Amino acid sequence: MQDFIIIGHKAVTTGGFSLNDMPGSAGRMDILCRCINSVFFLSHDMRRDVQAHLLLLGEPNSPRLIRFNGDKLRYLNPDERSAGALIKKALELDNISSHETRSTPGVWVREADLCTLLDEFAKDDRKIFYFREDGKDIRDSSEGIKDGVFVLGDHLGLTEDEEQLVLGMSAGTISVGPLSLHADHCIILIHNELDRFIASKIER
Amino acid sequence: MQDFIIIGHKAVTTGGFSLNDMPGSAGRMDILCRCINSVFFLSHDMRRDVQAHLLLLGEPNSPRLIRFNGDKLRYLNPDERSAGALIKKALELDNISSHETRSTPGVWVREADLCTLLDEFAKDDRKIFYFREDGKDIRDSSEGIKDGVFVLGDHLGLTEDEEQLVLGMSAGTISVGPLSLHADHCIILIHNELDRFIASKIER
Numbered sequence: 575m576q577d578f579i580i581i582g583h584k585a586v587t588t589g590g591f592s593l594n595d596m597p598g599s600a601g602r603m604d605i606l607c608r609c610i611n612s613v614f615f616l617s618h619d620m621r622r623d624v625q626a627h628l629l630l631l632g633e634p635n636s637p638r639l640i641r642f643n644g645d646k647l648r649y650l651n652p653d654e655r656s657a658g659a660l661i662k663k664a665l666e667l668d669n670i671s672s673h674e675t676r677s678t679p680g681v682w683v684r685e686a687d688l689c690t691l692l693d694e695f696a697k698d699d700r701k702i703f704y705f706r707e708d709g710k711d712i713r714d715s716s717e718g719i720k721d722g723v724f725v726l727g728d729h730l731g732l733t734e735d736e737e738q739l740v741l742g743m744s745a746g747t748i749s750v751g752p753l754s755l756h757a758d759h760c761i762i763l764i765h766n767e768l769d770r771f772i773a774s775k776i777e778r
Numbered sequence: 779m780q781d782f783i784i785i786g787h788k789a790v791t792t793g794g795f796s797l798n799d800m801p802g803s804a805g806r807m808d809i810l811c812r813c814i815n816s817v818f819f820l821s822h823d824m825r826r827d828v829q830a831h832l833l834l835l836g837e838p839n840s841p842r843l844i845r846f847n848g849d850k851l852r853y854l855n856p857d858e859r860s861a862g863a864l865i866k867k868a869l870e871l872d873n874i875s876s877h878e879t880r881s882t883p884g885v886w887v888r889e890a891d892l893c894t895l896l897d898e899f900a901k902d903d904r905k906i907f908y909f910r911e912d913g914k915d916i917r918d919s920s921e922g923i924k925d926g927v928f929v930l931g932d933h934l935g936l937t938e939d940e941e942q943l944v945l946g947m948s949a950g951t952i953s954v955g956p957l958s959l960h961a962d963h964c965i966i967l968i969h970n971e972l973d974r975f976i977a978s979k980i981e982r
Contacts, residue, residue: 594798597857604857608815617958618933652960653801653808654858729822751970752977754821756856762966766955773956 576768577700577723579627579691580609580757583730587635589666593658600658601632605728605757607657612761614644615652621765628661629688639686640664647680688736692743695723701745704737705760709747712763716771719748724764726757780972781904781927783831783895784813784961787934791839793870797862804862805836809932809961811861816965818848819856825969832865833892843890844868851884892940896947899927905949908941909964913951916967920975923952928968930961 584601591600596607606628613626626642640661642650650656664677674682695702702723712719725732725740732740741747750763788805795804800811810832817830830846844865846854854860868881878886899906906927916923929936929944936944945951954967 594859597855597860608812608856611812612963615960615963617960619958651801652812655798656801751973753973754823755966756819756821759816759819759966762959762963763970766967769955769957 575623575625575721576764577625577627577695578609578613578761578764579629579688579723579725580606580728581629581688581726581732581736582606582631582728583733584632585628585630585728586632587630587638587665588633589662589664591662591665593655593662596654596658602728603658603661604654606630606661607654608756608758609726609761610642610650610657610660611652611654612758612765614642614647614650620644620647620650627691629691630665635665635670635685637685637687638665638670639684639691641674641682643680643682645680649678650680689739692723692725692739696743702740702743704732704740704744704747705750706747707749707752707754709749712748712750712767715746715748716767718746719764720768720771724761726760728757779827779829779925780968781829781831781899782813782817782965782968783833783892783927783929784810784932785833785892785930785936785940786810786835786932787937788836789832789834789932790836791834791842791869792837793866793868795866795869797859797866800858800862806932807862807865808858810834810865811858812960812962813930813965814846814854814861814864815856815858816962816969818846818851818854824848824851824854831895833895834869839869839874839889841889841891842869842874843888843895845878845886847884847886849884853882854884893943896927896929896943900947906944906947908936908944908948908951909954910951911953911956911958913953916952916954916971919950919952920971922950923968924972924975928965930964932961 596603622644624644628640630638664683674684800807826848828848832844834842868887878888
């Protein structure tokens with residue numbers, strides 16, 4: 575299984591946001607919605623063996639961690655509003671604690687920060703990868719990144735503290751290509767590399 | 779320059795659609811909006827040497843062809859609604875004919891079909907590429923696809939007639955990987971291949 579962590583530094587942590595203004599008053603929630611699309615959608619199918627973890631750090635109840643599990647996920651369509659509606663439902667729960675609560679099928683929410691989440695992956699011996707243009711080319715790392723945990727930032731990237739935290743636990747820094755891309759576009763390139771790796775194994 | 783043609787078979791051809799219901803009553807307009815994002819956005823920049831041609835074939839005024847030019851484009855943000863708003867403004871013009879009319883900076887609209895558009899590219903000796911899983915691997919074709927014209931379908935793919943038309947003028951059928959992907963995801967993979975090809979030329 576692959577896990578994608580996407581950090582929304584300004585993404586609001588209340589369900590009261592408007593689906594009509596996700597880039598504005600919802601704190602660039604649109605970025606997280608596009609990442610959900612990239613993580614899960616195939617042409618006429620969905621990726622099942624994959625999870626997305628949205629870390630929302632905006633006002634007023636930061637932090638909120640929303641987990642989408644491909645195997646259980648329902649009611650998700652490819653458009654931004656569809657992902658936004660599931661995020662909204664998760665944030666609307668009134669009993670959010672450090673224990674996960676399911677909001678809709680395949681979606682859970684809790685109060686947790688990046689350190690907590692990365693610690694959990696590290697305890698499971700999962701390899702954590704960080705993306706930066708000066709990293710190792712993903713095309714030279716396709717076998718190594720299988721079952722990886724991939725940390726991606728929003729329009730603000732990662733803060734210095736977050737970067738130090740991730741690098742301290744990271745199995746490697748990966749580059750998807752020569753240009754700096756949006757997180758949702760990076761996810762497409764990671765999936766493609768792994769799709770090719772898995773297909774090449776089957777062919778052999 | 780790269781040109782991307784995306785065909786929206788059900789996309790409505792009136793500006794009266796709602797930005798709040800692009801997947802539904804606007805005829806999967808959300809697909810075309812996500813393609814616009816993929817064609818133009820870099821992390822903190824936009825791709826300038828690229829165009830998107832949206833062919834809208836839904837009711838009531840089909841066909842409508844909307845051209846987005848990266849070099850001139852203004853007022854576009856990454857979210858679906860932003861692209862949708864520019865499409866809406868283009869379709870709202872009341873003097874749409876077979877000659878292009880500019881609706882907003884970098885966006886033009888006219889009445890034209892796929893055959894007309896492909897003929898124009900062919901007259902300019904442009905190479906037209908079609909995407910299919912059984913095509914030649916894009917990683918073996920990166921030099922060849924530079925300055926290409928790429929034809930992509932919506933959720934319905936291409937009709938048999940469209941496919942015959944494209945294949946008849948095509949310089950090749952390309953595959954981006956082992957799985958069938960959404961058009962906006964294919965665009966990311968095409969860009970990445972060309973970004974890598976161009977970067978490798980600069981390094982030499």
